[in-house]
Amino acid sequence: MLVEYRGEKQDMKGGMTARDLLLKLNLDPEAVLVVLNGKLVDDSVILQDQDAVKLVAVVSGGH
Amino acid sequence: MRRHKLALCADCYPPWFQGQVDKTIRRLQMFGKDDRILVAVSGGKDSLTLWDVLLELGYQAEGLYIQLGIGGDYSAESQRRVAAFAEARGAVHHTVSVRDAYGLSVPELAQQRRRGHKVCSLCGLVKRYIMNRFACEGGYAALATGHNLDDEAAVLMQNALHWEAGYLARQSPVLPSTHPNLARKVKPLCFIYERESAAYALVRGVDYIYDECPYAVGATTLFYKELLNRLERTSPGAKAQFYRQFIRAKDSGAIQFSEAARPPLHDCDACGQPTSAPGMCAFCRLWHLGEEGR
Numbered sequence: 001m002l003v004e005y006r007g008e009k010q011d012m013k014g015g016m017t018a019r020d021l022l023l024k025l026n027l028d029p030e031a032v033l034v035v036l037n038g039k040l041v042d043d044s045v046i047l048q049d050q051d052a053v054k055l056v057a058v059v060s061g062g063h
Numbered sequence: 064m065r066r067h068k069l070a071l072c073a074d075c076y077p078p079w080f081q082g083q084v085d086k087t088i089r090r091l092q093m094f095g096k097d098d099r100i101l102v103a104v105s106g107g108k109d110s111l112t113l114w115d116v117l118l119e120l121g122y123q124a125e126g127l128y129i130q131l132g133i134g135g136d137y138s139a140e141s142q143r144r145v146a147a148f149a150e151a152r153g154a155v156h157h158t159v160s161v162r163d164a165y166g167l168s169v170p171e172l173a174q175q176r177r178r179g180h181k182v183c184s185l186c187g188l189v190k191r192y193i194m195n196r197f198a199c200e201g202g203y204a205a206l207a208t209g210h211n212l213d214d215e216a217a218v219l220m221q222n223a224l225h226w227e228a229g230y231l232a233r234q235s236p237v238l239p240s241t242h243p244n245l246a247r248k249v250k251p252l253c254f255i256y257e258r259e260s261a262a263y264a265l266v267r268g269v270d271y272i273y274d275e276c277p278y279a280v281g282a283t284t285l286f287y288k289e290l291l292n293r294l295e296r297t298s299p300g301a302k303a304q305f306y307r308q309f310i311r312a313k314d315s316g317a318i319q320f321s322e323a324a325r326p327p328l329h330d331c332d333a334c335g336q337p338t339s340a341p342g343m344c345a346f347c348r349l350w351h352l353g354e355e356g357r
Contacts, residue, residue, distance in 0.1 A: 030292040033261055040265050042070060058261035059213070059288050060107055060275055 001047055005032075005055040014051060019043035021053070031059045064259065066300035073266050077119075080263045084116045084251050091237050093249040098204035100124045101246075103194050104148075104156070106141025108264040108271040109209030111148055113252055115269055117207070118152055124207070126156035129193050131186060132168020133276060141272045148270065159193050165350060170278075176349070182278040185349070192346040196336060198246035210250040213257035216306045217287035232320035236310065242328045242337040254303065257288075 001014045005025065016024070018034040018041060034041050035054040047053060064070070071079055087093070094100055102117060104110040104126040117124035128145045131138050142158065149156040162168045167175065169189055173182045198206040215234070222230040238248040252260060264271050279285070294301045312318040328337040331344035333351070338344035343351065 028289070028292050028296070030258065030295050031289075033258060033265065035265065040073065040262055056261065056265065056273065057275075058108070058258045059285060059292075060109070060257070060279065 001049055001051040001053055003053045003055065006057065014047045014049040016047060017043065018045050018047060018053070021047060022055070025055075027055065032057055064256075066256070066295075066303060076266050077263060080255070080259065081116050081119055083255065084113075085120050087236070087254055088122075088249075088251050091249075093207075093237055093251060094122070094205045096121055096123070098123065099202070100205050100207050101194075101198045101201060101203040102126050102207045103190070103209070104128050104145050105209075106144045106272045107209070108261045108269070109211050109214075109252060109257070111145070111209075111269045111271045112260045112264045112267075113207060113209040114148070114154070115152075115267060116263075117251070118154055124154070125203075126154060127194060127197055128156060128158045129190055130158055130160040130162070131170075131189070132160070132162050133170060133278070135277055137272070137274065137277060140274075144270055144272055157197070159197065161189060161193070164193075172349070183282055186278070188345055188349065192336065192344075195244075195246045199244050204247065205249045206246045207249050207251055209252055209260075211252045211255050211257045211260050212303060212306055213288050213291065214284070215250070215253050216291050216302045217284050219306055219309055220287045220291065221283065228320055228324040229326075232324035234309075235313070244330075244335060245328065245337045254307070256302070 001012055003010050003012050003021070003025075005027070012021070018036070019029050022029045022032055022034070022043065029043055033056040034043055034045070035056060036045060036047065037052050100117065100122055102110065102114045102124050104114055106128070114124055114126055126145060126149055128142060130142055145156060145158075148154070162171070165172075169186045170182065172189070173185050176185070194206055194208075215236075219231075219234060221227075222234065236250045236253040240247045263269075291302050291305070309318070326339050328339060329341045330336075331338045331342075331347055333343050333347040336344050336346070
């Protein structure tokens with residue numbers, strides 16, 4: 001599957017939940033949303049090899 | 064949404080979200096449907112989400128975008144998205160350029176000051192001044208900002224760890240106008256999690272700027288948000304509990320602050336805007352000192 005995060009893309013194997021993917025990438029599941037093939041999904045969804053996954057960071061700050 | 068033990072589809076989520084925000088607005092008597100509201104919009108997810116919700120709910124919400132002049136296309140791109148958002152919804156929006164109004168962009172001002180001011184604190188001061196002045200001069204009933212629960216909980220944690228009584232006394236979803244030139248300020252997203260706000264923007268197709276402000280890297284707020292999210296992972300609802308109980312304790316009088324934590328406001332000698340100390344306000348001091356250094 002093609003995983004995109006902050007403009008960077010990488011190929012990864014499917015067969016894991018979105019939450020497992022976040023943990024594998026060392027990302028906080030509370031701070032990232034998962035968009036699967038253009039649709040926002042719950043992080044319990046199992047990702048497949050042919051999926052396009054976009055990870056959207058939700059935390060902003062500095063103010 | 065683990066804290067609500069609720070899973071909603073893309074059709075049901077926006078009305079649920081709008082209902083949550085409207086409940087906050089009505090319960091805290093922030094404003095009504097006849098009031099003109101000024102929404103401070105940055106082009107980010109929270110401010111555009113707030114503006115979208117208010118328009119969908121039928122509130123008279125106008126946008127104010129402050130062009131800070133932050134490079135790397137950040138300001139130009141955020142301005143473009145705010146304008147596109149307003150045009151798509153036929154909403155009224157206003158733009159104030161810091162450079163056009165005062166002669167320097169925020170990064171230029173920060174560079175020129177060379178007094179150890181962090182850009183974020185200086186930027187915050189400039190934005191608060193412009194937003195307040197614009198809201199007062201425009202006769203708006205309230206100035207609404209997109210601060211979400213994570214923003215508020217992070218600030219609360221920071222202020223509680225340092226026992227900043229003055230800041231804790233003033234932290235509230237509704238800040239009344241206590242001076243003729245001080246706008247009433249409201250935070251309708253204060254009980255909404257940051258990820259819920261971002262999810263709303265994604266589901267509604269709000270085209271917000273994903274990139275973080277280049278100056279926010281390493282900001283203290285981000286550190287406190289990370290700490291709170293660690294807590295949230297093991298105890299869903301912990302962030303909401305932390306913030307809500309603080310507001311409840313203040314409202315019920317269980318936590319009280321002396322008048323010393325709320326100093327009276329004075330008129331700035333230069334611009335007439337409210338200031339906590341006699342003489343010139345921090346904004347005028349900043350720009351006057353900046354001019355001396357040119």
